[in-house]
Amino acid sequence: MKFITNKNSFLNGVNIVSKAIPSSTTMDILKYIKVSANNGIIKLLANDMDLAIETIIDGEVIENGEIALEANKLNVVLRSLPDNELEIETNSKKEIVINYDKIRNSNSYIGYLDTDEFPELPSYEKIDPLIISQFSLKELIRTTIFSTADNESNKIMTGELFEISGNVLKVVSLDGHRISIRKAELKESYNDKKVIVPAKALKEIIKILNNEIDNEVNIYFNDNNIVFEFDNNIIISRLIEGEYFKIDHMLSSNYTIKVNVNKKELLDGINRAIPFIHEGEKKPVKFNFENDSLKLSIVSVEGGNNDYINIEKEGSDVVIGFNPKFIIDALKVIDDENISLYMINSKAPCFIKNEEESYIYLVLPVNL
């Protein structure tokens, strides 16, 4: 194998596919990146069996071939090289030689493995893609991903629901204490569809998506996997099997209390309670909504905080407790300057949502 590329294109490609390199694995080959040069195209591939990422890098193929290189080693070696053209070729000692300075004849070389055991990119059907901008997809995921569950005791909670209905893509996540819902309008309408995508894969995908509204992603839905095609990348994630939770009955409540508040003031106020909450402790912050004032308070053995915030309230006064982290997580991903809270009483969930319901955050209260 022999090809010419440049340091930045190669390193950028390695960074992209490395998102599918597991941090620990018993299968050594999964820590490797497949580098292939064929038919004039140089491709990188990593595949941890749940998530596979392939990308094409700039360059010129001189001699076809494919090899597997340890991802981390390749990354640190490339990072150490000058910002030059690289002439890369295999030698007879099963090494890949990276010539980074032809005049002075400088090179780095790394041992490689054959690709016989390397897991291929799963095959998929390229029909009827859903088209969305990279920016919108990234935002849908970023603003909901925090309320998926980390532990596997309920597999469904470790994923996000992607639900297509007409020209709307709705993304839902929940962890038993809260629900996050975001909707985006699409340019076209599609057949209804529901799939559950692993949060672990989505967390890596948003690192690769850029913020351009004009750059689009083609999404293909298959029986067992979902495919994201954008720029020079193909990302394929397994789906989580099973049916997602029915949440509609939880959203149809008749709120009796509505509160408008400045988002930054509320966020700052809640953050002032945090120094008095010990890690692992689930002590609630007391929210005392009284006329046009919200008093946030917390008491611990070392001290406490009382913070007053101006509000506009419709409905009765209410005293309600929340895990502050859950409210903070929601507020941090809302761009609006002023937000609305909807409540019924101190036992029922609180909703943070806008009029159009392009976002809905539901948080369960905690007994005081």
Next chain:
Amino acid sequence: MKFITNKNSFLNGVNIVSKAIPSSTTMDILKYIKVSANNGIIKLLANDMDLAIETIIDGEVIENGEIALEANKLNVVLRSLPDNELEIETNSKKEIVINYDKIRNSNSYIGYLDTDEFPELPSYEKIDPLIISQFSLKELIRTTIFSTADNESNKIMTGELFEISGNVLKVVSLDGHRISIRKAELKESYNDKKVIVPAKALKEIIKILNNEIDNEVNIYFNDNNIVFEFDNNIIISRLIEGEYFKIDHMLSSNYTIKVNVNKKELLDGINRAIPFIHEGEKKPVKFNFENDSLKLSIVSVEGGNNDYINIEKEGSDVVIGFNPKFIIDALKVIDDENISLYMINSKAPCFIKNEEESYIYLVLPVNL
């Protein structure tokens, strides 16, 4: 106790004195900051028995008093507060109440301890200070501190020699593998003096010193301690007892080989060997000085690197091995674009120094 200050001045003061808060200790009181309001002056003090730091913060004393507050708690609480004037007073429940919003009556409160057991600032004589700019002192320490020894098996190596001779302050550190020497000219001449200052204290002091050439530090030398007075701060460090190593005989060699090289090219070249060195392994990089070329090379089980750099050489060719970290550490703190290496043979130390010898870095070679 009651005083008025502002968030930024208080937090800045807490950050400064917290450099003397030990990360772990069996004496609980050492994790506290003494806050005193007396005679119109608000002072903060922390003292881990080796290093004591006192600073004065802006504000107005309403009622004299002094208390001790847990440093970390005070820090996180202050950071959460708005950038306002703070009215601070003790209450009858042994709490300090920080009123940060008078209009809305918001406050945080923290339990305090009495100061009976708090270790005082050591007393010292304020005579004949050595005067140096904050910038120069910071640079002297920053460019030598890395070659002190971490472990306490040789106590002297855990400190830096401060040696005054006429109008020159020389700072020396060594760890058994290398020696770093920096000199600064002072505006005045002083009596000869030699003290050994703990590196642990110096690492904290350079975080507090700023980069202003016009801001001066007064240094007082006492039998057991060294005092740094600057801005609103007093920093007192214990000295290390004993006599420093005699190093002059190591510096008087007659070099037979002199090499001029671009510093960045050398640094980049050595850094390309690093991916092939495993942590904890003391594998040397081979430096092959031959005519007008330096070949750096490393071989490991996973691969290797060969890097060629243009040099100007006087004297014979030489092949010599170095621990790359030691050369990198020295190069990183040298500002010169081109540097000179002085050698005798593959067994003798290599010197990196300038003509004026304002810096001298000695590195012992490693057998290849």
